[in-house]
Amino acid sequence: MVARHAGEPHRVATPLELFFDLCFVVAVAQAAAGLHHDIAEDHIAHSIPAYFAVFFAIWWAWMNFTWFASAYDTDDDLYRVTTLVQIAGALVMAAGVPRAFEDNDLTVITYGYVIMRLAMVVQWLRASRTDPARRDCARRYALGIGLVQLGWIGRLLLPDELAIPAQVLLVALELAVPIWAERVARTTWHPHHIAERYGLFTIIVLGESVLAASIAVQSAVDAHGGDIGLLSVAAAGILIVFAMWWLYFDRPARDLLVSLRIAMFWGYGHYLVFASAAAVGAGIAVAVDVETHTAHVGKVAAGYALAIPVAVYLLSVWVLHVCPQQPGPSTIAFPVVAALVLVTPLTPAPVQLTAGLLVALVVATVVTTRLRSVPEPGGGGSVDGRPAVPAQE
Numbered sequence: 001m002v003a004r005h006a007g008e009p010h011r012v013a014t015p016l017e018l019f020f021d022l023c024f025v026v027a028v029a030q031a032a033a034g035l036h037h038d039i040a041e042d043h044i045a046h047s048i049p050a051y052f053a054v055f056f057a058i059w060w061a062w063m064n065f066t067w068f069a070s071a072y073d074t075d076d077d078l079y080r081v082t083t084l085v086q087i088a089g090a091l092v093m094a095a096g097v098p099r100a101f102e103d104n105d106l107t108v109i110t111y112g113y114v115i116m117r118l119a120m121v122v123q124w125l126r127a128s129r130t131d132p133a134r135r136d137c138a139r140r141y142a143l144g145i146g147l148v149q150l151g152w153i154g155r156l157l158l159p160d161e162l163a164i165p166a167q168v169l170l171v172a173l174e175l176a177v178p179i180w181a182e183r184v185a186r187t188t189w190h191p192h193h194i195a196e197r198y199g200l201f202t203i204i205v206l207g208e209s210v211l212a213a214s215i216a217v218q219s220a221v222d223a224h225g226g227d228i229g230l231l232s233v234a235a236a237g238i239l240i241v242f243a244m245w246w247l248y249f250d251r252p253a254r255d256l257l258v259s260l261r262i263a264m265f266w267g268y269g270h271y272l273v274f275a276s277a278a279a280v281g282a283g284i285a286v287a288v289d290v291e292t293h294t295a296h297v298g299k300v301a302a303g304y305a306l307a308i309p310v311a312v313y314l315l316s317v318w319v320l321h322v323c324p325q326q327p328g329p330s331t332i333a334f335p336v337v338a339a340l341v342l343v344t345p346l347t348p349a350p351v352q353l354t355a356g357l358l359v360a361l362v363v364a365t366v367v368t369t370r371l372r373s374v375p376e377p378g379g380g381g382s383v384d385g386r387p388a389v390p391a392q393e
Contacts (some may be wrong), residue, residue, distance in 0.1 A: 001074050001123075001130045003188045011193040013200060016083055017069060020062075022088045025204055027058045027094035028278050032208040035067075036100035037283035039305045040289045042297040050101050052168065055275045057109055060174055061116045063267060064145075067178075068120065070189040072127050082119050089115030091201055107156055109310070114149045121146045137185040142179035148166045160201070167337045186260055195254035198270055205274050206241055208281030213237035215288060229291045235261060236355035237284040240310065243358035244277060247317055250365055251325050272316040279309035289301070303345025310354055311338040316363075330359065337361045 003246040004011075031054045038047030065086060073079070089112045096108025128138035148170060155166045211302045257263045283306030289295035290302045318334035337357050344350040344357070
């Protein structure tokens with residue numbers, strides 16, 4: 001297992017990585033469904049901590065594999081088998097999500113998570129044997145991950161009053177392992193590959209919102225004979241998802257990952273991007289339940305089930321993507337729109353107004369980008385703001 005070059009040309013996601021992501025769709029869908037059900041049943045105090053705990057396990061397991069694969073994807077038989085074991089762990093983890101929401105029981109999720117993480121220990125030990133330049137780094141990863149997994153198993157044996165403090169401590173230790181390991185030697189992750197992988201997972205979590213909008217259309221057409229309220233919720237939900245996609249992918253992120261410190265901040269910060277994007281789907285589903293009078297939660301609370309994740313998504317994209325690439329007064333539009341979105345639940349049409357605000361933000365972003373990319377007279381230029389490439393004769 002030899003480290004891949006960080007500047008390798010044409011580095012793209014492999015079929016195995018795409019298959020890995022596909023299996024995580026199940027876990028993300030289960031988490032969003034659990035959040036939707038709890039909010040619709042007015043179990044909000046229980047839903048939020050349960051969702052963040054479940055989504056952390058999903059995100060962290062995915063993220064660790066992604067960065068490892070960016071540096072050490074040899075695609076040989078042993079690597080494939082180990083990765084398939086991780087996929088099996090992801091499916092076990094997904095199977096435990098309903099129990100985590102219904103009974104606050106993280107046992108099955110913990111087992112699936114530990115399976116995935118121990119497979120990562122095997123991957124790092126293999127890398128430590130064949131990559132002398134980063135041997136100490138790989139060993140630190142293997143040791144740190146292995147010890148924390150013992151902690152997760154031990155947490156299952158603790159009394160209820162100690163379970164949450166232990167969980168917070170273990171999460172902190174999980175987040176600290178890469179920082180500790182990369183201090184001795186940086187792994188050769190590929191910036192373009194990482195940006196692509198994160199973009200693909202963003203599309204996966206946005207898929208939950210697409211599904212919720214589709215259900216709204218189905219409910220309006222089939223069960224309610226073309227209900228105008230449901231159709232407007234469905235149309236607004238679709239516009240929200242389209243706008244979220246546009247705002248994330250408006251500028252390529254690959255050029256942002258220029259140092260380990262920035263990459264760590266960018267990679268860790270995507271927890272909020274992913275978790276909020278999936279939660280938007282739950283919020284749209286709750287809005288559908290309100291329209292069909294099947295929800296047990298008030299309209300204002302239901303409105304915030306959508307407004308809060310949308311606002312978190314906007315602020316996260318603003319911090320991670322917009323501010324580093326488009327500094328200046330124009331960037332203030334993102335936090336302003338996020339603040340306005342948080343007011344929409346107090347209005348009669350929160351979903352529709354949220355959609356309108358996001359569409360307006362997309363328009364403002366497009367106009368600003370185009371104005372910034374217009375070349376000065378005689379200066380040359382291109383539509384994306386980079387110097388124009390002379391045409392080939």
